Amino acid sequence: MGQSTRTPRRRVLLVLVLVLALAVLGGGATLATRSGVFADESYCWGAWAEDSGPRVLGDDFARVAEESGSPERGERATCVVAFGVPGTEEMQSPDTSPHGRTPRAGEGSGGHRLVARVGPPPRSTGRARQTWLAEALHGSAAPLPDGLPGVVGPDRGTLVLPEECDSGDVPTVVTVRSEGDVSYLDSEREAAELLLSLAETAQREAGCAAGRPARITAPVRTAPGEETYTGGRPACRVPGMRLAPRRGELAGYASAADDRLHSCSLELTGEDGEADARGQFVVTSLPRLVTLFAGVEGADSPRAPGAGWRGKGRIDGGGGLVTAECRGRPTVFFLHLDGPLARAAAPDTPGVFAGSANSVAERLGCPAVGPRG
Amino acid sequence: MNTNSEGPEDHEAPEDHESPKDHKDPDGPHDPATAAPPSEPGPPGRLRRTARSRGGIAVVGALVGALLGTGFMSWRAGDLPFAPRDMCWGALSPDVAEALFTDTDVRSDELPLRRATQDSMHTECSMQGFGSDELESEVTASVRTLGELKGAQAWDWTRQYLSSRMTPLGDGITGMASSQRAWVALPTSCHERSYEPGEKPPLRVVTLASGASDPDSVNEVDARRGLDAMSRAVVRLANGVMDRYGCEGRYPDPPKLPGPPEGKSVKALDNERLCGVHGVELPGWARGEDVSAARTTPGTKPDGPVTGGVRSCDVGRPFALNRIRLTTVADPQLADVVSRVLGDRADPLGGDGKGAHAGGLAVYTADCQRGRAAFVAWEPNPADETDDTARDRRSLALTVLPSYVKTEAKRAGCGEVNVNVPNLPTT
Numbered sequence: 154m155g156q157s158t159r160t161p162r163r164r165v166l167l168v169l170v171l172v173l174a175l176a177v178l179g180g181g182a183t184l185a186t187r188s189g190v191f192a193d194e195s196y197c198w199g200a201w202a203e204d205s206g207p208r209v210l211g212d213d214f215a216r217v218a219e220e221s222g223s224p225e226r227g228e229r230a231t232c233v234v235a236f237g238v239p240g241t242e243e244m245q246s247p248d249t250s251p252h253g254r255t256p257r258a259g260e261g262s263g264g265h266r267l268v269a270r271v272g273p274p275p276r277s278t279g280r281a282r283q284t285w286l287a288e289a290l291h292g293s294a295a296p297l298p299d300g301l302p303g304v305v306g307p308d309r310g311t312l313v314l315p316e317e318c319d320s321g322d323v324p325t326v327v328t329v330r331s332e333g334d335v336s337y338l339d340s341e342r343e344a345a346e347l348l349l350s351l352a353e354t355a356q357r358e359a360g361c362a363a364g365r366p367a368r369i370t371a372p373v374r375t376a377p378g379e380e381t382y383t384g385g386r387p388a389c390r391v392p393g394m395r396l397a398p399r400r401g402e403l404a405g406y407a408s409a410a411d412d413r414l415h416s417c418s419l420e421l422t423g424e425d426g427e428a429d430a431r432g433q434f435v436v437t438s439l440p441r442l443v444t445l446f447a448g449v450e451g452a453d454s455p456r457a458p459g460a461g462w463r464g465k466g467r468i469d470g471g472g473g474l475v476t477a478e479c480r481g482r483p484t485v486f487f488l489h490l491d492g493p494l495a496r497a498a499a500p501d502t503p504g505v506f507a508g509s510a511n512s513v514a515e516r517l518g519c520p521a522v523g524p525r526g
Numbered sequence: 527m528n529t530n531s532e533g534p535e536d537h538e539a540p541e542d543h544e545s546p547k548d549h550k551d552p553d554g555p556h557d558p559a560t561a562a563p564p565s566e567p568g569p570p571g572r573l574r575r576t577a578r579s580r581g582g583i584a585v586v587g588a589l590v591g592a593l594l595g596t597g598f599m600s601w602r603a604g605d606l607p608f609a610p611r612d613m614c615w616g617a618l619s620p621d622v623a624e625a626l627f628t629d630t631d632v633r634s635d636e637l638p639l640r641r642a643t644q645d646s647m648h649t650e651c652s653m654q655g656f657g658s659d660e661l662e663s664e665v666t667a668s669v670r671t672l673g674e675l676k677g678a679q680a681w682d683w684t685r686q687y688l689s690s691r692m693t694p695l696g697d698g699i700t701g702m703a704s705s706q707r708a709w710v711a712l713p714t715s716c717h718e719r720s721y722e723p724g725e726k727p728p729l730r731v732v733t734l735a736s737g738a739s740d741p742d743s744v745n746e747v748d749a750r751r752g753l754d755a756m757s758r759a760v761v762r763l764a765n766g767v768m769d770r771y772g773c774e775g776r777y778p779d780p781p782k783l784p785g786p787p788e789g790k791s792v793k794a795l796d797n798e799r800l801c802g803v804h805g806v807e808l809p810g811w812a813r814g815e816d817v818s819a820a821r822t823t824p825g826t827k828p829d830g831p832v833t834g835g836v837r838s839c840d841v842g843r844p845f846a847l848n849r850i851r852l853t854t855v856a857d858p859q860l861a862d863v864v865s866r867v868l869g870d871r872a873d874p875l876g877g878d879g880k881g882a883h884a885g886g887l888a889v890y891t892a893d894c895q896r897g898r899a900a901f902v903a904w905e906p907n908p909a910d911e912t913d914d915t916a917r918d919r920r921s922l923a924l925t926v927l928p929s930y931v932k933t934e935a936k937r938a939g940c941g942e943v944n945v946n947v948p949n950l951p952t953t
Contacts, residue, residue: 342775370776372775373775512895515936516938
C-alpha cells in the first residue's frame with residue numbers, strides 16, 4: 154500500500170505541485186481571455202470596447218463593425234457598428250456601409266447602427282456643408298458640460314478636437330450618431346461617453362493627443378424635446394423668427410441653455426408626413442464651434458452683408474452667415490432655410506435673419522446685429 | 527418614527543478615527559449576539575481545558591473570525607462608533623458641515639432619503655451646533671420636489687430662496703447661496719425612473735437653511751464666511767444626494783462668489799431707474815424716505831443679461847428693504863414654480879403673456895427663447911384695503927409691473943411683452 158507509506162513531507166509536496174499547476178492554468182486562462190481568442194471585442198479603431206458601459210456595447214446585442222479610412226490628420230474616416238438582437242434578420246445581412254442602405258419600400262428604416270465619424274467638415278461651402286452642420290449642431294443636442302466644445306443629444310454627439318489636431322485652419326471633428334427608428338443610447342451621458350472615447354482614440358491615431366484626454370465630471374444636460382410652432386408662436390422661440398408656411402406643420406428643436414451656443418433645427422412637415430423643408434439657426438461664440446463655419450459662404454467676407462448690418466458676412470434668399478462682436482466675443486450668426494421655408498419667411502429671409510439675430514443679441518446683452526425691421 | 531435610530535455622532539475622539547482594531551470590543555453595538563463571550567462562570571481549569579480541546583479551538587477561532595469580520599465590515603461601511611461621520615445622507619464631511627457653525631460641536635439627525643419618485647414633499651436633515659452642551663444654532667438640509675409645490679408653499683420658497691441676498695453659484699450649476707439660505711437644482715437626468723421624450727420631470731432641489739431668510743443685519747465678516755460655507759456645503763449636498771440616487775456626474779466646488787449683499791451693496795435709489803432697470807420709474811406718490819435704497823442680486827448687472835437665471839431687487843430703507851421686490855426668473859423650470867404661486871382666485875392680468883395679482887403680489891409669465899420666464903413684483907406690506915387715504919390704496923407692484931416686464935422681457939429673450947393692468951386709482 155504505497156499511499157500509507159508516504160511521508161507527510163511528500164504529501165505537502167503533492168499539494169504544492171497541485172496548487173502551482175492550478176495557478177498556472179488559471180493565469181493562462183485569464184491571459185487568454187484578455188488577449189487571445191476570448192478577448193473582448195472592440196470597434197472603431199479600438200475606441201469602443203465590448204461591455205465598456207453603454208448598452209449597445211453590452212451582451213444584449215450582436216455587432217458587426219466596418220471601418221473605412223483611418224483617423225489620420227486631415228483625413229475623413231467613418232466607422233459603422235451595425236447592431237441588433239442576435240439571430241434576427243437584420244443581423245443576417247448587417248448594413249455597415251458608410252452612408253447606410255436606402256431602406257426598401259415598406260421595410261422601415263432597416264437595422265440599427267452606431268456611426269462614428271472623424272475628420273474635418275466637408276470642404277464644400279454649399280449644400281454638403283449645410284447638411285453636415287445641420288447634423289453636427291442639431292437643436293436636439295445640448296452643450297457639453299465642463300466647457301468642452303461640443304454638444305450631445307439622446308441620439309448624437311459632436312466634439313471639436315483641440316487646435317493641435319487642426320490641419321491648416323480646419324478643425325478635426327468627431328461625431329457619433331445612433332441611427333435607426335429609435336435610439337438605443339440610454340441617455341445623453343452614454344452619447345457623451347461614446348463621443349469622448351472616440352475623441353481619445355482619434356487624437357491618439359492622429360498624433361495630437363497632447364495633455365490629458367477630455368473628461369466630463371459635471372452632470373450632462375438633458376437636451377430639449379421637439380415642439381411645434383403654430384398659432385403665431387415664433388419659430389425656435391426666437392421672437393424675430395417669423396415663418397408663416399401656407400401649408401404643413403412647422404416643428405423643431407430649440408436649444409438655448411447657455412449664452413455661448415444657441416441652436417435650433419426646423420422641419421416643415423407636409424400632409425403626407427414627409428419633411429418638405431428643413432431649416433437651421435445657430436448663434437455661437439465658442440471659439441472651437443465658430444471654426445466649424447470657416448469656409449461657409451460669408452465666413453470670409455470682408456464686407457458687411459448689407460446696409461444697417463453690423464459685422465461681416467453674406468446673406469441671400471436661403472439664409473446666410475454674419476460674424477459680429479458680441480460682448481467682446483466674435484460671434485457667428487447662421488441661418489439656413491430650404492426653399493419652402495424661405496418662401497414662408499415674413500417679410501423675407503434677410504428680414505427674418507435680421508429679426509432673429511437681433512432677438513438673440515438682445516438676450517445676450519449686445520447691440521443689434523442687423524437692421525431693425 | 528422615521529428618525530434614523532443611529533445615535534448622535536461624536537466628534538470628540540479623533541484618535542479613534544483610524545483604529546478599527548479597537549472596536550473588537552465584544553460589547554460593542556455591532557454584534558451583540560455572536561460576539562458575546564462564554565459568560566457562564568466555571569472553574570478556571572475547565573475553561574483552560576475547553577480552550578485546549580479541539581472543539582474549543584474551533585469555537586475560539588470562530589469567535590475571533592466573527593469579531594474580525596464584523597469589525598472589518600463596520601469599517602467598510604463607515605459605521606464605526608466614535609468616528610467622525612459624514613452628515614446628511616453621507617453628503618457633508620465633518621469639515622464642510624462644521625464650517626456652517628461657529629460652535630465646534632456639531633450633531634446631526636436625518637430623516638431617510640426616500641427615493642426620488644416616492645418623495646412628493648421633502649425630506650430633511652438637521653445639523654445642530656452645540657456650545658457647552660447647549661443648542662446654539664441649527665442648519666436644516668432638505669431635498670424637495672419644488673416642481674410640485676403650488677400656492678403658498680411655492681411662494682414661501684420663492685420669497686426665501688430667490689431674494690436679492692442670494693448669489694448665483696455660476697459655473698454651470700443652477701443654484702444660489704447667501705449666508706442664510708442656499709439651493710441647487712438636481713440635474714434633469716437625475717431621476718429614478720426614465721421619462722418619455724417631451725415629458726418633463728419635476729424640478730428637484732437640495733436646500734440649506736439657517737435662521738431667518740432675511741435677517742436684520744449680518745456683519746460683513748460673518749456674511750462672507752457664511753456665504754463661503756453655505757455655497758460649498760450646498761454643492762457637496764447636491765453631489766451626495768446625486769450619489770445616493772445613483773445619478774452620474776458631480777459638480778465641482780463653487781468658485782469664490784462675489785461679495786455677500788451686506789453694507790456696501792445697498793445702493794441709493796435712482797427714482798428714474800428703479801433697480802437700475804431702464805424705463806422703470808418710481809411713481810411720484812411712492813417716493814420718499816421709506817423708498818431710498820435698493821439691493822440687486824450680487825454678480826448681476828441691472829441692464830445686462832440675466833446670468834444665473836435669476837435677478838432680484840429689493841427696495842426700501844437702507845436697513846429695511848421691504849417696500850417692493852422685483853424679480854426676473856429666466857430659468858424655465860424655476861419660472862414654472864413661480865408661475866404657480868398665485869391660485870385661481872387671483873385677479874388675472876392681460877397682455878402678451880399670462881399673469882395675475884393678489885394682495886400686493888403680481889406674477890407675469892411669457893414664452894421666451896429658453897422657455898418660460900417669470901416676472902414678479904411684490905409688496906411685502908401691501909396697502910390695507912380698509913385704509914381711507916388714497917395713497918395707501920394704490921398698488922406700487924401693479925404700477926411698476928408693466929414697465930419692469932417690458933424691459934426685463936427683452937433681457938430674458940422674450941421680445942416685446944406688454945402687460946395690461948386694471949385701471950389704478952390716480953388720486
